[in-house]
Amino acid sequence: MLAQFLQFLFSGVTVGATYALAALGFTLIYNASHVINFAQGEFIMLGGMLAVFFTQAGLPLPVALLLAVLLPALVGVLVEKLAIEPVKGAPTVSLIIITIGASLVIRGLTQVWLGKGTHSLPAFSGDAPLALLGATLLPQSLWVLGVTALVVAALWGFFNHTLLGKAMLATSFNSLAAQLVGVHTGRVLFLSFAMSGALGALGGVLVTPITLTSYDVGIMLGLKGFVAAVVGGLGNGLGAVLGGLLVGVLEALGAGYVSSAYKDAIPFALILLMLFFMPQGLLGARNTERV
Amino acid sequence: MTTSRYLPLGALAAGLLVLPWLLPNSFYLDLAIRMAINAIIVLGLNLLIGFAGQISLGHAGFLGLGAYASAVLPTHFGWPPLAAMLAGMALTGVLAALVARPIFRLKGHYLAMATLGLGIILNIVVRNEAQWTGGPDGMPVLPFEVAGLTLSRDWHWWWLVSALLLLSVWMAQNLMDSPFGRALRALHGSEVASRGVGVDVAGYKVAIFVLSAMFASLMGSITAHYVGFVTPNVADFFHSIELVTMVVIGGMASVYGSLLGAVLLTALPQLLATFEGWETVVFGAILMLCMIFLPKGLAPTLAARFGKGGQ
Numbered sequence: 001m002l003a004q005f006l007q008f009l010f011s012g013v014t015v016g017a018t019y020a021l022a023a024l025g026f027t028l029i030y031n032a033s034h035v036i037n038f039a040q041g042e043f044i045m046l047g048g049m050l051a052v053f054f055t056q057a058g059l060p061l062p063v064a065l066l067l068a069v070l071l072p073a074l075v076g077v078l079v080e081k082l083a084i085e086p087v088k089g090a091p092t093v094s095l096i097i098i099t100i101g102a103s104l105v106i107r108g109l110t111q112v113w114l115g116k117g118t119h120s121l122p123a124f125s126g127d128a129p130l131a132l133l134g135a136t137l138l139p140q141s142l143w144v145l146g147v148t149a150l151v152v153a154a155l156w157g158f159f160n161h162t163l164l165g166k167a168m169l170a171t172s173f174n175s176l177a178a179q180l181v182g183v184h185t186g187r188v189l190f191l192s193f194a195m196s197g198a199l200g201a202l203g204g205v206l207v208t209p210i211t212l213t214s215y216d217v218g219i220m221l222g223l224k225g226f227v228a229a230v231v232g233g234l235g236n237g238l239g240a241v242l243g244g245l246l247v248g249v250l251e252a253l254g255a256g257y258v259s260s261a262y263k264d265a266i267p268f269a270l271i272l273l274m275l276f277f278m279p280q281g282l283l284g285a286r287n288t289e290r291v
Numbered sequence: 292m293t294t295s296r297y298l299p300l301g302a303l304a305a306g307l308l309v310l311p312w313l314l315p316n317s318f319y320l321d322l323a324i325r326m327a328i329n330a331i332i333v334l335g336l337n338l339l340i341g342f343a344g345q346i347s348l349g350h351a352g353f354l355g356l357g358a359y360a361s362a363v364l365p366t367h368f369g370w371p372p373l374a375a376m377l378a379g380m381a382l383t384g385v386l387a388a389l390v391a392r393p394i395f396r397l398k399g400h401y402l403a404m405a406t407l408g409l410g411i412i413l414n415i416v417v418r419n420e421a422q423w424t425g426g427p428d429g430m431p432v433l434p435f436e437v438a439g440l441t442l443s444r445d446w447h448w449w450w451l452v453s454a455l456l457l458l459s460v461w462m463a464q465n466l467m468d469s470p471f472g473r474a475l476r477a478l479h480g481s482e483v484a485s486r487g488v489g490v491d492v493a494g495y496k497v498a499i500f501v502l503s504a505m506f507a508s509l510m511g512s513i514t515a516h517y518v519g520f521v522t523p524n525v526a527d528f529f530h531s532i533e534l535v536t537m538v539v540i541g542g543m544a545s546v547y548g549s550l551l552g553a554v555l556l557t558a559l560p561q562l563l564a565t566f567e568g569w570e571t572v573v574f575g576a577i578l579m580l581c582m583i584f585l586p587k588g589l590a591p592t593l594a595a596r597f598g599k600g601g602q
Contacts, residue, residue, distance in 0.1 A: 083579050083583065086583050087582065087583055087586060090582070090586050091543075092346070093340060093346050093535065093543070094539060094582045094586055096346070096348075096403070096535075097532075097536055097539055097578055097582050098579050098582045098583070100532055100536075100575075100578065101575045101576065101577075101578030101579035101582065102575065102579060103575070104571050104572070104574055104575025104578065105571075105572050105575035105576055105579070106575075107571060107575075108569065108572030108573075108574075108575060109572055111568070111571065112568055112569060112572065219528065219529075223407070223411070223528070226404075227408070230404055261419045262415065262419065264411075264415055265411070265415045265416070268407075268408035268409075268411045268412050268415075269408070269412060271404060271405070271407075271408040272390070272405055272409065272412075275393070275394060275397075275401055275404060275405050275408075276393045279397050279401060
């Protein structure tokens with residue numbers, strides 16, 4: 001009974017960590033530009049696919065993983081430079097369509113380049129499961145959770161203790177005021193997309209040994225990351241992490257106890273309930289509008 | 292009711308009348324019918340996006356609800372197609388109202404998130420309930436018949452869809468000039484100001500959303516009967532995005548822009564078929580380029596260029 005619950009919990013937290021990284025990516029971009037980046041899921045896909053490509057090309061695992069995280073960051077920067085910066089101040093719906101266009105281009109290019117097949121990546125430190133209170137835990141899950149925890153801690157330090165991090169926070173609160181005290185807000189936008197690309201890709205790299213990957217996994221992962229960001233309170237970093245874990249755990253529990261066929265519906269039922277009863281999210285601030 | 296409005300409407304009617312004789316074969320007639328169906332859906336969606344300033348990312352879910360009502364109810368329960376179509380619309384209307392009521396008390400793009408969630412849930416239900424819907428493979432739809440008359444040939448459908456399109460254009464234009472339409476445009480401009488002059492902001496938004504969803508459901512039923520087969524793809528997220536894109540590329544808040552957007556984006560996959568494997572890339576690139584270089588959409592940009600009112 002407990003063992004089964006733990007088993008669901010482990011797999012939920014593992015997947016949830018990926019959602020949390022994606023949700024953090026959403027949050028970074030949303031804070032810097034109020035763009036909801038529907039290409040976020042493609043960064044996750046790119047991370048996994050590139051890791052597979054580079055390891056199969058014979059690169060040592062650490063180098064392959066590093067490249068698989070850095071290249072999507074570059075893609076993020078390209079999206080920002082080519083598609084978001086030229087349309088500053090466009091209505092939300094136009095920005096949404098631009099990011100969806102970008103996601104189609106990324107997905108399409110990956111499909112042309114690497115094909116439609118499903119790929120796997122070897123686990124970083126073996127497949128022998130660890131036993132814990134009657135449940136089993138894959139070593140890869142520990143990698144996912146450990147690296148995610150490190151990244152979250154590093155981001156927290158970055159935003160609270162470095163000048164650049166504080167400048168990014170200031171921009172998210174009030175872009176004009178930040179500009180007036182000398183923050184280069186254009187660079188903040190640039191950096192947000194780079195970090196967002198890297199975060200998404202990192203999630204993809206870490207989880208691929210467990211979940212497999214193909215050119216089209218980005219849509220669902222991205223949408224669930226978006227749900228996580230909204231559940232946590234759009235714009236709140238800690239909320240994004242909590243939201244990601246919550247979405248992952250609820251999905252795993254739902255799949256285990258209720259119905260595995262409806263597993264994918266759970267995050268979306270959750271977002272509807274949140275919007276009805278707690279629209280500001282778990283940790284989101286209440287907004288008041290000035291006229 | 293000015294002549295400037297009836298002129299383009301008359302031209303549209305004339306165009307719809309002669310079109311079947313200009314098309315070389317039934318492939319093009321089929322394409323034209325699908326363009327007209329999409330045009331009607333996009334017109335309904337544009338009322339919501341362009342006039343009320345709200346985005347729905349789950350409109351394909353409503354389309355799917357209508358399509359599957361018309362597929363499932365006659366096949367499994369022996370309902371007459373017209374009754375199934377109306378039941379689908381009623382169900383869609385109730386569902387849309389239930390979702391919209393709490394959402395529209397909030398300010399911001401919460402409708403986009405809620406409709407995204409709702410659309411995906413509807414799609415998953417349709418994929419999973421295989422004993423009723425045929426699952427991912429889809430199911431055949433019985434032909435549409437009313438009072439002993441069966442719509443079967445392509446040109447029957449063409450006249451039906453053309454008539455519906457003309458009616459929708461005329462209704463959309465009238466709606467926008469009615470007190471209801473003026474209230475919608477006012478709340479798009481400033482919610483606080485329109486509330487100040489006594490507009491029931493939430494009520495109007497719910498009304499236009501429900502109307503637009505029921506429109507989609509109706510056209511979902513018609514598509515299902517026309518094609519004779521329905522698959523879950525009709526209700527998937529990508530289809531929702533396609534519909535929103537038609538609105539935005541044609542031109543938000545532009546009636547004839549909606550038609551233009553629907554025609555172009557329905558034709559696009561046919562044109563892209565020659566790119567073999569690169570369709571997704573080219574489609575995505577076109578979306579981005581349109582939004583970057585024609586942010587107002589085609590119809591308003593063209594209208595501004597030629598100095599004519601493209602209402």
